[in-house]
Every structure is written in C-alpha cells, then in structure tokens.
Amino acid sequence: MAKFGANKNTREAAEAQAKNILKQISEKHIGTDRNNFDSLVKLAEYANNHLNCSLKEVTQEQALQYLSDRSSDHSQSSLNKDTLAFQRMYQGAKVSDPLSKNDRLPKIKSDVEQKKVSRCYTQKQIEIVSQHQTAKFSFSTQIAASAGLRAHELLTLQRFDERSPSERDKYLEAKELKFKGLEGEKYTVKGKGGLIREVIIPNHLAEKLEQHRLDQPQRVVDREINYETRYDIPGGQKWSNSFTKAAERSLGWTTGAHGLRHTYAQERMNDLQYTGKYEIALAIVSQELGHFRPDITLIYLR
Known part of the structure; x- marks a missing residue:
C-alpha cells in the first residue's frame, strides 16, 4: 500500500x-x-x-x-x-x-x-467554496462573508478614520447595539444609494487586508460604474463570478455570492436574540447590512 x-x-x-x-x-x-x-x-x-x-x-x-x-x-x-x-x-x-x-x-x-429553503450558505459550505477559489478571490470571499458585503462594496472598503458613515440611524437603541458581540476593525463601504456605512472586519482579516493596501487609490470599473479602490483585492462582478463558479464546482449548486449576505443576516439574528425585542434585532441587522428599511431584511431570513 x-x-x-x-x-x-x-x-x-x-x-x-x-x-x-x-x-x-x-x-x-x-x-x-x-x-x-x-x-x-x-x-x-x-x-x-x-x-x-x-x-x-x-x-x-x-x-x-x-x-x-x-x-x-x-x-x-x-x-x-x-x-x-x-x-x-x-x-x-x-x-x-x-x-x-x-x-x-x-x-x-x-x-x-x-435544507435549501433560502439563499443562505452554511459556514462549512462557505469554507468549501473558498477553498476552490484562487488565494486572492478566496480572501475577498472571507471578507464579504464576515461583514455581509455586496460584491461591489469590496471595491469601496476604506478605513473608518478616513471616511465617516452616513447619518441615518433611525433606531437609537439599535444604533447602540450595532455590532454587539463582534470583534474587529471598523471600516466603511459605500452601498446602494450612495449610503456609507460602517462594517466590522475581524482582526485577522483586517491585518491581512492592510497588507493589500495600495500606495495610491486606483480607478476600477465594475458593471460600467467607476470606483476608487484603496486595496488590491477583487470585488464586483469578477469576484461574484468567481464565487459562483467555485460553488458550482465544489457544492454542485449555487445561490450566488449574494447568498453570503443571507448567511450574515441569519447568523446575526441568532446572535441578537438576547435583546428580547425582535424589531430591535431586525433594525440592528438592517443597519449592519445597509438596508434603508428593516422589513427588507426579512427577505434574508427565509
């Protein structure tokens, strides 16, 4: 043998x-x-x-x-x-x-x-998909999954001390509890409607992200939209396509890269059950995902 x-x-x-x-x-x-x-x-x-x-x-x-x-x-x-x-x-x-x-x-x-009643992936499935991507695309997958990012938001990552988030938190109690239980470094991303929101990147990923920091911001075009990116990591359609293909190869099915946001929403709702108020937990997750209305987040909880 x-x-x-x-x-x-x-x-x-x-x-x-x-x-x-x-x-x-x-x-x-x-x-x-x-x-x-x-x-x-x-x-x-x-x-x-x-x-x-x-x-x-x-x-x-x-x-x-x-x-x-x-x-x-x-x-x-x-x-x-x-x-x-x-x-x-x-x-x-x-x-x-x-x-x-x-x-x-x-x-x-x-x-x-x-089990597949939603677009959600399990953490094990995310790990499997990530292992079937190249190193640079795998790293973007880890960041997107950890912070619930949209594909294009990977291209807009910026340190919290360089850009302030938009003032839009309607629920003060939710604002105070936002990111409760999460540890990491604060960054900002620009989402739909130009909304700038803060996100938390786990410390080990944030440390690695800074190793990919560009000396000067670079212009990137994704789906005919211009972005000014500060990190040499893939995002947008290129990363989304990479994730989808890797999922199809490794799992035999895919719900798209957007499914990572569904995973983030469901896991955060589970984490925030201690608040005792469902509407507050929903508002927290809504703010963390960059939704303008908490009821939109309900779609992610199916």
Whole structure:
C-alpha cells in the first residue's frame, strides 16, 4: 500500500493518480472526461490524506463513505456525477476492488435539497467554496462573508478614520447595539444609494487586508460604474463570478455570492436574540447590512 505523509501536499499526486485512471476509462468525450477527472482528483486527495492509500486502492465501501460524508453539503447532481465517475473507475480500471460491468454503485441521497429553503450558505459550505477559489478571490470571499458585503462594496472598503458613515440611524437603541458581540476593525463601504456605512472586519482579516493596501487609490470599473479602490483585492462582478463558479464546482449548486449576505443576516439574528425585542434585532441587522428599511431584511431570513 502506498504511504502518504500527513504534511505532504497531495494535490499533484492526486492529479497524477486521476490521470492514470482516466486513461483507462476515457470515453473520448471532453465533457465526460473532465467531469470524471474532477471527481477522481477529489477522491484521490481524500484517499491520500485520510485513507493513506492511492486512488486505485480505494475500496467501494470507502468511496461510498466519502460520498455519504459529502451528502450534507453537496447537491444530488454533484453526488450523482461523482458516483458515476467512481463506478466507471471500478468497472474499467485496474483497481484493487473492481466492480462487475453488470453491477452499479448505490445512489447516495443528498440532504441539501431539503435544507435549501433560502439563499443562505452554511459556514462549512462557505469554507468549501473558498477553498476552490484562487488565494486572492478566496480572501475577498472571507471578507464579504464576515461583514455581509455586496460584491461591489469590496471595491469601496476604506478605513473608518478616513471616511465617516452616513447619518441615518433611525433606531437609537439599535444604533447602540450595532455590532454587539463582534470583534474587529471598523471600516466603511459605500452601498446602494450612495449610503456609507460602517462594517466590522475581524482582526485577522483586517491585518491581512492592510497588507493589500495600495500606495495610491486606483480607478476600477465594475458593471460600467467607476470606483476608487484603496486595496488590491477583487470585488464586483469578477469576484461574484468567481464565487459562483467555485460553488458550482465544489457544492454542485449555487445561490450566488449574494447568498453570503443571507448567511450574515441569519447568523446575526441568532446572535441578537438576547435583546428580547425582535424589531430591535431586525433594525440592528438592517443597519449592519445597509438596508434603508428593516422589513427588507426579512427577505434574508427565509
């Protein structure tokens, strides 16, 4: 049995193993082969890191357990795609646990479809998506998720000592409780209608953000709108597209980058239950998200 060290980067090894299997099962269809390769690489990484074996040594039982573990965070179509790739491997490649041409791997049912009643992602799903983005897009995802930012607002980040937020807090009690329980550095962003609001960026992300600070503000055009950005991080449509594609690859479904704001709203409402007044908690979340009316935030709580 092949041995893999716990600290060894196995991505390259996983791709090599997947390519070897793909040569044996290739149907000479670009789309099918690409899907098979993606699925096999993921299983190979899992095998190398957690089973201490190579892809060809993964048993059918281990592959099914892998699919079962993914069922809570991946769509039925994603699980079906992986299952078919594994089935082709066991039927057509030289593996330690082959499958007869007349047999089929059992179907693993996804839990996602039953849970997906809103655009909200779980924190685990956000982490999974982030891991399937390049480093710079992943960093923007972490910032957007932590502060409930719109895509274009990533381009408008500015330190709190450089720009004051708009005066619009109607609910004084909500203003006093805003960001209660959150720790980090204050920044401002410019949202819809030109509203400038304060946001909280966790300390570890704020420290990293300052490492991307530009010597001079730069002009960025997003969806035909000009922005003056102070940080060398992606935002707007480019980041949104990156998140969507990464979600489709890693989860098999997506509700778009805007779903991160739904997650932020729902988690903050849970955090603010101690206020004892639902309307105050709703007003707090509304202000943190940059909504002009608290009732708009209700859409995010479905």
